[in-house]
Amino acid sequence: MTAHCLSRRIADVLALEPDAPAVEYDDRWYSWRALGDLAHRVHARMGAPRQVGILLRNRPEHVAALLGVLLGGGTVVVINPSRGDDRTRADIAALRLPLIVGGPDDLAALVTPGSGTATLTITDLGAEPSVGPSENSSDAAFSGVAVRMLTSGTTGPPKRVDITYDMLARSVMGPDPDRSPSPTQPRRGVAIVNAPLVHIGGVFRILQCVTEARPFVFLPRFELDRWAAAVRKHRPAAVSLVPAALRMVLHSDLDSADLDGVRVATSGTAPLSAADADAFSEKFGIPVLTSYAATEFGGGVAGWTLPDHRMYWNAKRGSVGRASGGAQLRVVDEDGAVVQTDETGLLEVKPGQLGPEADWIRTTDIARIDADGFLYILGRADQAIIRGGFKIMPDDVRSALESHPSVRGAAVVARADERLGETPVALVELREGHSADSDELVDYLGTVLARYEIPTEIAIVDTIPRTPSGKADLTAVRRYFTEATSSVRGDHVR
Structure with a gap:
């Protein structure tokens, strides 16, 4: 069987200049040869194309394992070892995979001996992987599927979505990946990757670097000091920051000299207010x-470009940009009829990654598209809070809270109410060195929101629970408000 163009591109880049630097981790550079040697060893241990679970962490050997499965045309099944041992064990048991790859501690804690699943232990790029005993008989790969990706789990338990080789190739190599030429030499400039590998953003950015033969710094997670040190050292032209990380940088002591060389910042995965972008x-x-x-x-299916930003930002601030990557966008009413320009409804998408024959995908996002094609996401229909007949969009309340100078981040959810049906409640995380109580925040919200939009309870906490992608974990936020009141809670609004 002929290898997919994505698999061929990975092989070409790993062999391009083997001794050139590929990935920096903990201030140590590893070569493309080191990355490639382990990738090929994982490929060899995998055997025929099959589903391979990987307990993914942000480490170089885990990048190599990901590449090794893709080299062999297999299916990477993403397993998040940070979700809690019991949940992860249950996930692994339900998957019944023939092979699971991971670090020794994760495999020992999470894979039950005698379960019928073989294990492949990876400890370092230079170390030989160690194969455990026994295999599960259920070893068929999902045809054409590159990654069974976990969703972020913002509003409920994460679920897996199949990302095909074609989809992934179009995302990182362009709309016609079969005709995309392999690089002839490593790219100049160093990228910084801090997105988690258990999230599509991390997989995308790693594969984007690899298919471009671009060296990259790989951070275990976003930490302000380590990120800033990498930016000062390597001076990347572009940085990618989820909204929570961008706000952390914004409210830090860093100044323009620290980010000298950066020409653009990109942000996705969660809403970012225009005020924060402008600040x-x-x-x-x-x-x-x-x-x-x-x-x-x-x-991605929509985004801002630099030319659009220069021309339109002042007039279109708050938009998430225009259709990108060959995507088509439209807004429909509840019956599926396309609405007029600037009218509100549910967003439908034909992603370019799915190819020209793709069907329209109905989202739960409330949106509008203006006459110039700019998309505005107004909230999620399945998260709207109906308080005594009034509709409240949690993102509007969250954005208002985050506009307070002392607030670093906020998360807003609904809570059942016997009289009103439901009311908004909020967790708030304050900026370091700042103080505010719930009464002050309520008074502030009274100047920017309607009275019915103001949360009936605000709890000030040290840290808002977040998913690996940096979004607020709304399930955990709801749990906070439904559990019995305890002494660890912060200030409350009546």
Whole structure:
């Protein structure tokens, strides 16, 4: 069987200049040869194309394992070892995979001996992987599927979405990947990757670097000091920051000299307010290009470009940009009829990653598209809070809270109410060195929101629970408000 163009591209890049630097981790550079040797060993241990679970962490050997499965035309089944041992064990048991790859501690804690699943232990790029005993008989690969990707789990338990080789190739190699020429030499400039590998953003950015033969710094997670040190050292032309990380940079002591060399910042995975984007640009002199994507789409379907930003930002601030990557966008009413320009309804998407024969995908996002094709995401229909007949969009309340100078982040959910049906409640995380109580925040919200939009309870916490992609974990936020009141809670609104 002929290898997919994505598999061929990975092989070409790994062999291009084997001794050139590929990935920096913990201030140590590893070569393309080191990355490639382990990738090929994983490929060899995998045997025929099959589903391979990987307990993914942000480490170089885990990148190699991902590449090794893709080299062999197999299916990477993403397993998040940070979800809690019991949940992860149950997930692994239900998957019944023939092979699971991971670090020794994760495999020992999470894979039950005698379960019929073989294990492949990876400890370092230079170390030989160790194969455990026994295999599960259920070893068929999902035909054409590159990655069974976990969704972010923002509103409920994460589910897996199949990302095909074609979808992934179009995302990282362009709309016609079969005709995309392999690089003839490594790219100049170093990228910084801090997105988690258990999220589509991390897989996308790693594969984008690999298919471009671009060296990259790989961070275990976003930490302000380590990220800033990497930016100062390597001076990337572009940085990617989820909204929570962007706000952390915005409200830090960093100045424009620390980000010298950065020409653009991109942001996605969650809503970013226009006010935060403007404040970032004003502080650092760097435009922020927001985008709109989903795991189900295999990547982005709308976003800002620099030319559009220069021409339209002042008039279109708050938009997530225009259709990108060959995507088509439309807004429909509840019956599926396409609405007029600037009218509100549910967003439908034909992602370019799915090819020209793709069907329209109905989202739960409330949106409008203006006459110039700019998309505005107004909230999620399945998260709307109906308080005594009034509709409240949680993102509007969250954005208002985050506009307070002392607030670093906020998360807003519905809570059942016997009289009103439901009311909004909020968790708030304050900026370091700042103080505010719930009464002050309520008074502030009274100046920017309607009275019915103001949360009936605000809890100030040290840290808002978040998913690996940086979004607020709304399931955990709801759990906070449904559990019995305890002494660890912060300030409350009546």
